[in-house]
Amino acid sequence: MEEKKKEELEWRRKTWKLVSKVRLESPLIQCITNFVSMDLMANTLLSAGASPAMVHSLEEIHEFTPRVSALCLNVGTLSSSSLPAMIAAAKLCSQLDIPWVLDPVAVSASSFRFDACVQLVQFKPTVIRGNASEIISLSSCSLQSSAASMGVDSTHGSMDAVEAAKLLAQTSGAIVAVSGATDIVTDGNQVVGAHNGVPLMQKITATGCAVTALIAAFVAVDKSHALDAAVSALAVFGVAGELGMKMAKGPASLRMHLIDSLYGLDEATLQSHVNITSLC
Ligand SMILES: Nc1ncnc2c1ncn2[C@@H]1O[C@H](COP(=O)(O)OP(=O)(O)O)[C@@H](O)[C@H]1O
């Protein structure tokens, strides 16, 4: 019991420290993302104190990517013209030891998307964050053997993806995060759960994409503790959702209040809401 209390306090301390560090350092986060998510992703990063830059062109990668604090790649509206820039940016980050995060949106929608995600994983993402269906699909060795959703929404609960997430973490070397009612984060061995958030967050498009970008911002300021950074970002986004929900009338106003709550989050409020536990 005493040990559990100590662990809870430690997570609250770590989470606030990372929120403060992002606000203080304002890390530059390059996002190569889908057309749906750009607005919410940029506004989430800005309200957390980070500096978003949606720099997509292949021609700009070699000059711009070496200067960023972290990269966020998202395949939501992947095309043959956007993939080369993603590969070039991932390759540079991997060579220069810049942390980067992959969001495998709807990875099982097509073999083009599945193969692209498998190729990107070879450039060693620091964190992979998806919903349960996406992580189950990406973790399986082939598109055919995956039994997950074809669209962007999950048809599995996050707890269904624990073993798949552990396996993907072991094979890729990335920290793997599965969002859902309980957000799960694993390095392939340890599994941590963040229990914040509200179900209505699923009814706002691109909340998953936005939290992946927030993970990139947190990893940017503490790249040697990527598991802690991913858990903290997920918990903070969930707390902003809980606070926003108190003022919201539906998904559209929750979107607005979530961003406002993230921007205004103070230490006492964060610490009284954060709910992180070890799952194994
Ligand atoms: N049932 C739920 N209860 C609380 N929070 C949730 C629930 N489902 C999703 N969330 C939160 O919504 C955000 C987006 O997650 P999710 O919907 O799983 O991603 P995606 O949009 O990629 O499918 C995350 O912050 C997650 O914690």
Ligand SMILES: Cc1ncsc1CCOP(=O)(O)O
């Ligand atoms: C609807 C849609 N279609 C392609 S990308 C996208 C947004 C997906 O956002 P999220 O993964 O956060 O639900």
Ligand SMILES: [Mg+2]
């Ligand atoms: Mg998603």
